[in-house]
Amino acid sequence: MSEPLFRGVLPALVTPFRNGAVDEDAFVSLVERQIAGGVHGLVPVGTTGETATLSHEEHRRVVELCVATAKGRVPVIAGAGSNSTAEAIELTQHAKTVGADAALVVTPYYNRPSQEGLYAHYKAINDAVQLPVLVYNVPARTSVDISNATLARLAKLPNIVGIKDATGDLPRASLQRLECGEDWVMLSGNDDGGLGYVAHGGHGCISVTCNVAPELCSQFYNDALSGQWQGALYGQDRLIRLHKALFADASPAPTKFALAHLGLCAEDCRLPIVPCSEAAREEVLVGMREAGLI
Numbered sequence: 320m321s322e323p324l325f326r327g328v329l330p331a332l333v334t335p336f337r338n339g340a341v342d343e344d345a346f347v348s349l350v351e352r353q354i355a356g357g358v359h360g361l362v363p364v365g366t367t368g369e370t371a372t373l374s375h376e377e378h379r380r381v382v383e384l385c386v387a388t389a390k391g392r393v394p395v396i397a398g399a400g401s402n403s404t405a406e407a408i409e410l411t412q413h414a415k416t417v418g419a420d421a422a423l424v425v426t427p428y429y430n431r432p433s434q435e436g437l438y439a440h441y442k443a444i445n446d447a448v449q450l451p452v453l454v455y456n457v458p459a460r461t462s463v464d465i466s467n468a469t470l471a472r473l474a475k476l477p478n479i480v481g482i483k484d485a486t487g488d489l490p491r492a493s494l495q496r497l498e499c500g501e502d503w504v505m506l507s508g509n510d511d512g513g514l515g516y517v518a519h520g521g522h523g524c525i526s527v528t529c530n531v532a533p534e535l536c537s538q539f540y541n542d543a544l545s546g547q548w549q550g551a552l553y554g555q556d557r558l559i560r561l562h563k564a565l566f567a568d569a570s571p572a573p574t575k576f577a578l579a580h581l582g583l584c585a586e587d588c589r590l591p592i593v594p595c596s597e598a599a600r601e602e603v604l605v606g607m608r609e610a611g612l613i
Contacts, residue, residue: 327359356533
């Protein structure tokens with residue numbers, strides 16, 4: 320089997336804010352911390368990066384900052400999704416222009432296209448931009464689910480290279496691997512299911528928890544992908560309560576609370592996301608203690 324184009328753990332980076340604006344200095348520091356923690360790549364301006372409430376100018380600037388800070392040390396997969404195909408193409412073109420290694424393109428939300436519409440959406444991006452593209456399937460957020468049959472068709476296109484799978488459906492992962500072929504990149508979008516996803520043939524995770532615990536998440540995926548299952552199970556047990564706690568309130572509020580508790584950035588989010596509840600804060604602190612972070 321060939322080595323996957325992307326593998327390991329790639330943080331779905333938060334976008335820090337201060338006084339209503341993107342805190343560029345904090346973002347650069349967060350990127351440096353991730354690289355020092357041994358991550359295998361970076362994913363700016365995804366859902367965790369609050370891309371839905373970034374302006375187009377801010378979106379592009381965060382991608383540019385990420386690429387410039389990474390300096391080729393790890394790959395950058397830039398969020399470039401939209402429910403408008405033309406806009407997704409524009410964002411993917413920008414990602415290529417500034418030097419990103421790939422684009423992460425979510426299935427079009429709200430307008431709920433058919434499977435044929437989904438195929439046409441990604442084929443249009445494939446045809447317009449010579450850049451690797453990962454499909455992001457997260458039906459809980461988009462109200463549309465891309466089928467393995469559609470992914471198998473897309474896998475035949477040169478620039479559609481893999482998936483971020485946030486369905487939580489592990490048997491689907493095995494079937495998808497068989498249908499899409501050995502070169503298909505399979506990254507989980509669910510931290511708590513990462514161990515099972517790798518066991519089903521997945522190559523890693525685009526991770527929320529990695530924002531808070533880069534070293535632990537990197538070690539976990541190094542163990543899992545090298546077949547060191549005892550070490551991976553230990554890492555899973557150490558991180559599982561933190562995985563859960565970071566979704567105890569609307570994401571990324573709990574993650575930003577954890578980062579603020581570590582003194583890494585303000586916990587500011589953009590409306591309609593508000594700071595997480597006291598109950599969620601306590602869950603996050605418990606998870607951080609169990610992980611040995613505080």
